Amino acid sequence: MSTTKQAVQLPTLEQSRRKYDRLRVCRKCGRFTILPGDSCPDCGKSRLVPVMEQARRLTGRRMLNDILLTIILVIGAIVAAPTTTLIALCAGGGVMILAALIIVQRRFRERATLRQLSRLFWQERTAIYDGLVEDQRVGVELVRDGEEVEGYHILRQTAVVVHNDRLRLALLSLLQNFRLRSDMDLELESLITRDFDPLVAEYIGEVARLKRDIIKDKAIRYIIAHEPKILQMEQGWNILISVTSAMVRMKRYIALYPGFIRRYARHLPKERFVRLYRIVHSDSELLADALAQDLDSIRMELYASDTTFGGQTTGAQRS
Ligand SMILES: [Zn+2]
Structure with missing residues (x-):
């Protein structure tokens, strides 16, 4: 590990209920942003509202339009009615229709708002994307000015809404500067990322070393899919061993990828090897796999006189 990395406190991303919670739109110029602050980064006006509120507003306007249209139709019918009986019928029917409309609108308001929100996301997708790309530029500038943590925080927030490999790699290369x-x-x-990049492999390896609990299917599949390329990296071997060490945490991963684990079992730290050995020996299906024979011969070779392996297993606990 290089010593040039800076020790930092990374801000925690507040757990937001929905990923668009922090996305706001300027009601003056239509700029979308996740940057904090009261004024719009484009026009400077303090007219930023959360997208949810914007959707609620648009839904309200749409509903009001429906009511106005109904009133106009009812009035039209009343004016056109030739007899007083028909006028009374039109007026009575009109009131009932209006009442029904208002009840239905009130009942489905929340659902209509969510539909409006997804319509807004679709219609404004380019504006949202462009706004967040601008936000990213602000983030990158902060990083350049030495405000790495703030910059990283902004990039990370834009990454919640905009998903692309370029941004992911930018975040990863920022993370490389921090001592995790x-x-x-x-x-x-x-x-x-979707495609292979050594930055991603390095990061997965580092996380596997620091916090093996968060190594899950997606990271494992990435590492397995790109194993040959990772082996060509300077730190490749260590990455593969760290990820295997993390996989040994759960029986499921051992059962899913016995072939991969076999290739690195010999090089696992002893404690991880013991764990793997115990899990395999506690499961009849895994015992039938070629992995089990390998483990036996590794044990004979490396840990012949070792007693840690014991008799019966307690492989059930997770670590
Ligand atoms: Zn604006």
């Missing part, structure tokens, strides 16, 4: 610790709020899955 296990007590940090580290993300993994959202940073895994």
Whole structure:
């Protein structure tokens, strides 16, 4: 590990109920942003509202339009009615229709708002994307000015809404400058790119070393899919061993990828090897796999006189 990395406190991303909670739109110029602050980064006006509120507003307007249209139709019918009986019928029917409309609108308001929100996301997708790309530029500038943590925080927030590999790699190369610790709020899955990049493999390896609990299917599949390329990396071997060490945490991963684990079992730290050995020996299906024979011969070779392996297993506990 290089010593040039800076020790930082990474801000925790507040757990937001929905990923668009912090996205706001300017009611003056239509700029979308996740940047904090009261004024719009484009026009400077303090007219930023959360997208949810904007959707609620648009839904209200749409509903009001429906009511006005109904009133106009009812009035039209009343005016056109030739007899007083028909006028009374039109007026009575009109009132009933209006009442029904208002009840239905009130009842489905929340659902209509959510539909409006997804319509807004679709219609404004380019504006949202452009706004967040601008936000990212602000983040990158902060990083350049030495405000790495703030910059990282902004990039990370834009990454919640905009998913692309370029942004993921930008975040990963920022993270490379920080000395990561296990007590940090580290993300993994959202940073895994579609295509292979050594930055991603390095990051997965580091997380596997620091916080093996967050190594899950997506990271494992990435590592397995790109194993040959990782082996060509300078730190590749260590990455593969760290990830295997993390996989040994759960029986499920051993059962899913016995072939991969076999290739690295010999090089696992002893404590991880013992764990793997015990899990395999506690499961009849795993015992039938070639992995089990391998483990036996590794044990004979490396740990012949070792008693830690014991008789019966307690492989059930997770570590
Ligand atoms: Zn604006």
